[in-house]
Amino acid sequence: MTELLPLAILMTSLGVAPAILAMPDDWSRLRTAVNLAAAALKLGLVAWLSLSVAQGAEFGLGLEIAPGLALELKADALSVLFLALSSVLWLLTTLYAVGYLEGGTDRSRFFGFFSLCVAATVGIAMAGNLFTFVVFFELLTLATWPLVVHRGSAEAHRAGRIYLVYTLGGGLALTLGAAWLYALAGAVPFAPRGVLGDLPQTHPVAVTAIFVLLIAGVGVKAALVPLHGWLPVSMVAPAPVSALLHAVAVVKSGAYGIMRIVYDVYGVETMQGLGLAAPLAALAGATILWGSFRALRQDDLKKRLAYSTVSQVSYITLGVALISPLAAVGGLAHLIHQGIMKITLFLAAGNFAEGRGVKTVSGMDGMGRLMPGATLAFTVGALGMIGVPPLAGFISKWYLGAGGLDAGQPAVIALLAGSGLMNAAYFLPILYRAWFRDPPADAVPKRRIGWMLAVPPAVTAGFVLAAGLLANAPFSPLGWTRFIVSLEYL
């Protein structure tokens, strides 16, 4: 029975999606019940799976769909890292979305595709080979598009078009690279320390070209410069979708893809042997600086947060590309840390927009007095992003910096310091306005913020604090990533 656990986890979202899509829009109680029950069930199943994996259990399921081509689900330590993130945040985001969209149009369509997105994310997390990864990665693109254009305005459709052009283009590169690798290697399962055998020696040029294609493919979703253009444009989508794009599913899938390709397809030795690691690290560094730099000048709050994501997600890539166990711990832990921090920021920003109609940095004056709860959550998220101890972001940066020294790249310290300064420069003014300026005299509430909108950012802000304070506990993100890294490097 337990061997079907990965399939059960996938079906908790994939199975409910068609049911929700088919529901009439005004069945909101049933829809919410189904949604939350599925999210809670999935969380329970993921917890069960995590415990089993921690005890050394292995899960694997396969379905052959063409000669030599199989869909394969498996759960290993790296899968669990991403599964835990997406299933915890899915529950909170669903709750938030129910409150956010109350009384809106097309809710069945929204929640149906929302479930489909998470199903695709779960599939990505548990993909057992490159082909399966490609299948779910493309499914994620398709399932997210209707959410990006949800508002139906001309601007939303423009954002959707840009999103599709970038992600389908990336998907094409990924598919081409993957098919090429299958043509060379016959099969590409994911396994620690790589699966290419002697291909890097016999076909160095092809293997390098494939690496470029694969990284370009997943790099679109990971928002690596210059493939990041879709992310700031997509902030036109409703706040729960932004949370999904930035924290739960989309950019995370890109970063996770980079991890799988570097660790479980190529392996650390091949990365160094072919000289692929250094350019990837340089690209990540450039993205970190460019994202922070662009964030400085955005007045639109969500746009500032979007550029901040461009920068922060590349910490993960940097940690992977530095080829040092310490940096890897920092990068992998940042997968979780960036997720919980950024979702806190977006949910709080959504509350500012819903509660007071505030969508810009310049409109944040006095927000600490008007909406203290949301502002507090936002503050925790922002300070975490800057890297203030003892919050989650500090832990990631500490390990990244130590890893940079370990890898003989002291420039990483300068990079982290530079980016940290810019982070402070674009977050602190927001906090200053919110806490130390007076609210405008004509401020009026736009809408009451119910518990469904208020609780999720408060909970995730709690996570940000806990992930930093309890970093040494065995089941903290940091503890788990040490476990994974020991598998990849020892």
Add this chain to the structure above:
Amino acid sequence: MVTETSLLVTLPFLAALAAAAAPRAAATLGMAATLANAGFAALLARALLADGARETSLGGWEAPLGITLRADGLAALMIGMTALVGSAVALQAMGRPAPGRPAPAGGFWPLWLATLGAMNALFLSDDLFNLYVTFEILGLSAVGLTALTGSRRALRAAFDYLSAGLAGSLLLLLGVALAYAEAGRVDLAAVPALVETMRGRIALALVLAGLAVKAALFPLHFWMPAAHANAAPPASALLSALVVKTALYVALRLSLEGGAGIAPARAALAVAGSGAMLWGAWNALRAERLKLLVAHSTVAQIGLIALALGVAGNPADSTLWQAAALLMLSHALAKAAMFLAAGRIAEELGHDRISGLNRTELRPGAAEFAFAIAAVSLIGLPPTAGFVGKWVLIEGLIAREAWIWVALVMTGTVLSAAYLSRVVSRCLRGGPHVAPGARRPAWHMGDVAALGLAVGALALGLASALPFALLETTLT
């Protein structure tokens, strides 16, 4: 297996006669025969998977003297494809028309059943003359289907279709006659001998030209978009999904039989296919009406399949042709779904202008959803059968380092995403444009059929192992 094979040919024709004789019971009879046909198709596939393929000689006369039926994996796959698409289209025809729309004209059932019988016979045929005869029956019954609504546009479409069909048949007949004069036989096993002589090569070229007209392969596609766009939705679905496939099927058979000798013909197919892919996509990008867009997309998709047939190489040393067969199957399901869905959308909205799809308070959501899923399959995105087919094709081409063809397939994919997203993005309207109480029409059999086919194309991707296993039993 002999029983299934004979019943697949005789039952539809007998049912067609019965339906013509008893018009009141035609729908019941027709539906029963369609379903029975699907059952026999499934039995045939099962028998093949269990025991492998064999040829049956009618009346005990062996080829080249007698007529043989060849029931192998490829034939069974095509028969299964016809049965699936046919069942959905028949289901659609069972439904009542939407309020305020004219009832469908009588005559659908006999014509559909004759089309079905002709296609089954064609897929089982093993000689060029038989193929010519079945093409003729198929052509005439398909013209009948096209003209069925009797509207001026439908009659025009039927006439276009008839003229193109006759031109194709003429070329085909010339080729068959010349082949007979040269080799003294017309069974497909004679193809390798034909390649040896100039007259034989001319005969084959004529046959292929006839097939190209019937398949609407660029640059001989000119008749098709108008004909398919103006016919009634069920007729368009059958024409676009199945009837054009018959010619591609014969081309695939010739390629399988011809071996290395027929390489120039394969190269020509690949080049024409590339042209079709680009030209069809370009016109679909500019089409203003939904059905015209779908019809131009057929031109492009036929091109992709022809390209796959052409680049597959000598079947003796590559199984790449199986990707082409899978693409034929997935295109059939998806394109039929798309025409049925487009028909439902046009029926509800009263027009099929693409620019007007998002400017209405009426939302035929089920049909739009079916259209979107079918689009995913046609573009070739996972987890559809279209994706699996393209993946196998691209992997094979890369292994052979045929980068130009890889680039062309990729370009075709990008273009199909571009023109299909024109429609799908308009289905995703919402927010301030649409009144909160936007009306959703009641479900119609057509929605069920379209959605069923579209989901079938999607699910087939996960079950692709089955068609591949079936294709392994193909006789070459």
